[in-house]
Amino acid sequence: MDNYYDHFTLKIGAKPATFNGKTVRVNIPQSLWTKIRKEVLVNQNNECAICYFKPEESEMKKLHVHEVERYDFENGICELESLNLICEKCHAFHHMARTRATATKEYMEDLINHFMEVNECDRIDYESYKLSAMAEQSKNKKNRKSISPDQIKFKVTGEIPYKNEVITQLKSKELYVD
Ligand SMILES: [Zn+2]
Ligand SMILES: [Zn+2]
Known part of the structure; x- marks a missing residue:
């Protein structure tokens, strides 16, 4: 990416189409994900790592656990590098390709405003960044x-909560590569 945008903290992440829907989260039991989420919330102080939004106790669902991944095209491996706590707006922006498919015009405007605020830039910067x-x-x-x-496998390279349990689950489905 162009150096000009290096200082932007909120960016569009590009999950390649081949890896669409391929995440560690969907391949482990919901109960395990719930435990992981709880720990990530505590470790990351209940706040968005990008814009520092900190919701009220009753609105914790506005914080999402985003899977930071690397893609190995040569071997068809999705590597989970870390789990990042981010707010729903930063998350929606990050997954722009997916978001755009369902978002209303108003919501897109809302997200673009969030982008400009977080990155302290104007509309022209946004358009050229896009x-x-x-x-x-x-x-x-x-x-x-x-x-x-269906050949895609996983690898967990980062230190995440309950890492061993996650790996065991993936191995039991023959979805893990060491
Ligand atoms: Zn945020
Ligand atoms: Zn995500």
Whole structure:
């Protein structure tokens, strides 16, 4: 990505289409994810790592646990690097491709305003950032060999709560590579 945007803290993340829907979270029991989420909330002080939004006790669902991933195209592996606590707006923005498909015009405006606020930039910066992010994504699409979605496996490289339990679960489904 262009150096000009390096200081932006809220960015569009590009999950490649091949890895769509492929996450550690959907492959482990909900009860385990609930335990992980609880610990992430505590460890990360109940606040968004990007914009520092800290909801009221009753609105904790506005904080999401985002899976920070790396994609190994050569071997078809989705690596979970860390879990990041972020607010729903930062999260929706980060997953722009997915968000845009369902968001209303009003919600998109809301998100763009959030982006400008967090990154302390104006609308023109936003528009040019968006273009460069899209250009980067289509550039990345080339030079990639296609992997069949059902061949995708996982690896947990980062220190996450209940890491061993997560790995055991993935192994039991033959979805883990050491
Ligand atoms: Zn946020
Ligand atoms: Zn996410």
